[in-house]
Amino acid sequence: MYRSLENAVNSWLRAESGDDPNRAENALRRVFLHLPRYAPPAGLVEAVLERLGLPPAGLLSPPRWTLRWKAALGVSFALAALAIGVLPRFLAALWTGLGPGVAIDLGAGVLVGVSARLAEGIAVWGALSDVARAVSASLASPTTGAALAAAALISALALRLLHTLMLPERNVRHAQPH
Amino acid sequence: MARPDRQLIKQVLGGSQDAFRDLVRRYQRPVYALILRMLRDPSDAEELAQEVFVKAYQALDRFDRSRKFSSWLFKIAHNASIDFLRKKRLATVALETRDDALDPLAVLPDRRTESPAAALERGRLATAIEVALGRLRPAYREMMILRFQEGLAYDEIAEVTGLPLGTVKTHLHRARKAMARELTTMGWGPGGSRE
Numbered sequence: 001m002y003r004s005l006e007n008a009v010n011s012w013l014r015a016e017s018g019d020d021p022n023r024a025e026n027a028l029r030r031v032f033l034h035l036p037r038y039a040p041p042a043g044l045v046e047a048v049l050e051r052l053g054l055p056p057a058g059l060l061s062p063p064r065w066t067l068r069w070k071a072a073l074g075v076s077f078a079l080a081a082l083a084i085g086v087l088p089r090f091l092a093a094l095w096t097g098l099g100p101g102v103a104i105d106l107g108a109g110v111l112v113g114v115s116a117r118l119a120e121g122i123a124v125w126g127a128l129s130d131v132a133r134a135v136s137a138s139l140a141s142p143t144t145g146a147a148l149a150a151a152a153l154i155s156a157l158a159l160r161l162l163h164t165l166m167l168p169e170r171n172v173r174h175a176q177p178h
Numbered sequence: 179m180a181r182p183d184r185q186l187i188k189q190v191l192g193g194s195q196d197a198f199r200d201l202v203r204r205y206q207r208p209v210y211a212l213i214l215r216m217l218r219d220p221s222d223a224e225e226l227a228q229e230v231f232v233k234a235y236q237a238l239d240r241f242d243r244s245r246k247f248s249s250w251l252f253k254i255a256h257n258a259s260i261d262f263l264r265k266k267r268l269a270t271v272a273l274e275t276r277d278d279a280l281d282p283l284a285v286l287p288d289r290r291t292e293s294p295a296a297a298l299e300r301g302r303l304a305t306a307i308e309v310a311l312g313r314l315r316p317a318y319r320e321m322m323i324l325r326f327q328e329g330l331a332y333d334e335i336a337e338v339t340g341l342p343l344g345t346v347k348t349h350l351h352r353a354r355k356a357m358a359r360e361l362t363t364m365g366w367g368p369g370g371s372r373e
Contacts, residue, residue, distance in 0.1 A: 005300055009307070013367035016358040024354060025326075032326040035304060040210035041224050045202045048231040054195050 005034040180204075183247040190238055202231050205248065208328055209255050215323050216259040216316055226262055230255045245337075249330070252338045256320065263316055303366065310360035318353035325350055 012027035095103065138144055181189075181200065189197035209230055214223035233254050241250055311319055317339070324330045324338060332350075336343045361367060 005303055009303065009361070009366060010368045013358055013362060016355065021351065024358075028354060029326050029329075031307065035307060035327070037207070038211045038214050040206040040227065041220070044206050044210065044224065044227060045199055047224075048202050048228050048235075049195070049199065051228055051232050052235055054198070 005031070008034060184243060187238060187241065187243065187247060190235075198235060201247075205251055206231075208248070209251060211327065212252065212255055212320070212323055213259055215311065215327075216320055217262060218312055222262070226258050227255075230258050233258070246334065249334050249337050252324065252328075252330070253340075256338050259316070259320070306361060306364050306366055310357045310364070313360055314353055314356055318349055318356065321346065321350050322353050322357065 008027060008030040012024055012031055015021075015024035015027050098106075139148070181197075183201070183204075186197045186201050190201065206227065210223060210227045213226050213230070214220060217223050217226065230251070234251055237254075241247070311322060314322065321335055321339065324335050325332075330338070332343055332346050335341075335350075336346045339346065341349070358367075
């Protein structure tokens with residue numbers, strides 16, 4: 001890292017003494033790439049918002065769609081409350097109007113429908129478990145196990161490399177007050 | 179995916195505080211770094227960076243959206259820094275630029291990957307560059323940062339500083355030469371004889 005900064009400085013100074021402005025500009029740009037990037041102090045955003053009299057992040061008014069959902073929920077609660085008062089009378093009228101025979105027919109129809117759907121669900125579940133069984137059998141073989149272990153090892157190495165690459169960024173600290 | 183500046187500005191003008199927070203978060207580093215290198219005092223820089231964003235918020239409805247937001251923001255930072263330095267110069271007999279005002283060693287990236295000697299040498303060189311930069315006139319220093327740290331084009335720097343394009347180019351040329359001279363005097367460079 002030192003070498004690359006030193007090289008950039010040397011090539012810049014050489015370009016300056018050789019009166020080559022284009023090369024000097026490019027080299028100086030490389031020098032600046034190696035200079036520290038002074039990070040703003042933590043809380044700058046909040047301080048700006050406070051100076052403007054705007055509420056901080058947690059206290060911001062909710063977005064419009066949240067308000068709309070809340071309004072819809074409130075209206076449905078109000079309708080449900082109203083319906084509770086009217087519902088017994090409505091059900092009684094319905095029972096008298098339809099008669100017990102029709103109600104039993106309807107109930108039986110619903111039961112048959114639900115059972116049919118359940119049977120379809122069970123068939124799908126059975127097919128899925130067949131697939132899962134086949135997959136687990138192939139995973140249990142030594143070849144697949146070795147391949148999985150290799151993949152895990154490669155992933156771990158890749159993560160380690162990523163961590164190493166990210167360390168310099170993470171270590172940029174705030175400028176200290178003198 | 180990050181929303182473009184133009185969209186965020188539209189949302190801020192529509193009353194979204196979240197969008198303004200995103201804008202501040204996006205530009206706090208370059209604005210703070212520019213002001214810090216101009217003022218060379220972290221607490222003054224923090225105060226002024228806050229002020230810049232407050233001014234930007236208050237003037238956002240007057241921002242010409244056909245222009246680049248970052249240039250407009252840098253212009254506010256430029257004006258604020260110049261005003262601050264002018265007031266400070268009036269308040270003190272002479273504005274002294276302290277060579278140790280910024281400590282690059284405190285913020286240099288991770289040093290664990292190189293030997294202690296190399297890390298120390300890198301720190302010394304980075305400090306020397308900061309010192310050379312700090313000894314430039316504030317106007318030159320600002321242009322150097324905008325050009326080489328923030329990567330602004332000459333015409334953008336002209337827009338930020340309000341100077342003609344030719345003057346910007348001349349100033350940058352002189353600034354580069356002056357900084358190179360400082361470093362060479364300190365003994366850095368090819369065949370340097372520093373202690």
